[in-house]
Amino acid sequence: MINNQPIGLFDSGIGGTSIWSAIHELLPNEDTIYLADSKNAPYGKKAKEEIIALCIKNTEFLLERNVKLIVVACNTATTNAIKELRDLYEVPFIGIEPAIKPAAIHSKTQTIGILATKGTLSSELFNKTVEKYQETKIVEQIGYGLVELIENGELNSPEMSKLLHSYLQPMIEANIDYLVLGCSHYPYLIPLIKKIIPNTIQIIDSGEAVARQTQKIIEEKVGKHDIGKSNAIFYTNSNPKVLSEILNNKYDVLKKDF
Numbered sequence: 001m002i003n004n005q006p007i008g009l010f011d012s013g014i015g016g017t018s019i020w021s022a023i024h025e026l027l028p029n030e031d032t033i034y035l036a037d038s039k040n041a042p043y044g045k046k047a048k049e050e051i052i053a054l055c056i057k058n059t060e061f062l063l064e065r066n067v068k069l070i071v072v073a074c075n076t077a078t079t080n081a082i083k084e085l086r087d088l089y090e091v092p093f094i095g096i097e098p099a100i101k102p103a104a105i106h107s108k109t110q111t112i113g114i115l116a117t118k119g120t121l122s123s124e125l126f127n128k129t130v131e132k133y134q135e136t137k138i139v140e141q142i143g144y145g146l147v148e149l150i151e152n153g154e155l156n157s158p159e160m161s162k163l164l165h166s167y168l169q170p171m172i173e174a175n176i177d178y179l180v181l182g183c184s185h186y187p188y189l190i191p192l193i194k195k196i197i198p199n200t201i202q203i204i205d206s207g208e209a210v211a212r213q214t215q216k217i218i219e220e221k222v223g224k225h226d227i228g229k230s231n232a233i234f235y236t237n238s239n240p241k242v243l244s245e246i247l248n249n250k251y252d253v254l255k256k257d258f
Contacts, residue, residue: 002224006031008067013041015185022207038238042147043115076155098182104133113171116182144190
């Protein structure tokens with residue numbers, strides 16, 4: 001089945017580009033439209049009703065651009081709003097949530113760490129997932145301030161290093177052997193995290209799993225792109241420079257108020 005409409009993705013900011021990268025690597029022929037709602041980042045501090053309203057606004061923006069499916073490239077948006085989005089719209093939605101299952105299944109110490117936003121860790125969907133793995137000790141940590149620093153282009157700042165040390169040290173002391181990154185911004189912190197945690201701790205993010213699910217939906221439900229070179233469009237309602245830099249200045253970033 002052929003469908004040359006683009007894949008739509010949205011996030012509370014630039015972090016979902018980690019998901020976009022995984023999808024683009026697996027599906028290089030697909031056109032993509034990425035929406036960074038950086039003006040409202042982070043979603044993790046907001047009430048559920050506000051998160052749903054923002055997700056509806058983002059969805060409408062992408063549907064106006066004729067996307068064939070939408071990837072909610074944000075853990076907080078997925079855990080708080082994806083049910084409502086699926087109820088409202090016919091377009092397929094693919095969500096992202098912390099990869100607790102592989103960590104819990106493979107943990108030898110029966111102790112895993114999860115670094116995520118408050119909105120994700122307090123969500124009903126997240127807590128339902130945690131209940132399935134009661135034999136595993138789960139050390140939860142809210143990543144206060146991390147998204148804001150990434151959105152401000154302060155990825156390698158002393159403040160970032162200080163925050164990560166304070167969040168990760170208790171997990172190390174608790175003897176975790178898996179660290180689950182529960183926010184699409186956090187994969188950009190992996191080089192810094194690896195300097196802090198021992199190499200016996202494995203880091204898990206959701207990018208590859210989301211890319212595989214996107215491929216599955218395209219092949220089984222919506223159809224794949226069959227035109228030569230793919231096209232990627234990036235929108236932001238904040239400073240385009242930060243998003244452009246996280247993409248290594250390889251793509252044009254359009255500033256648009258929405």
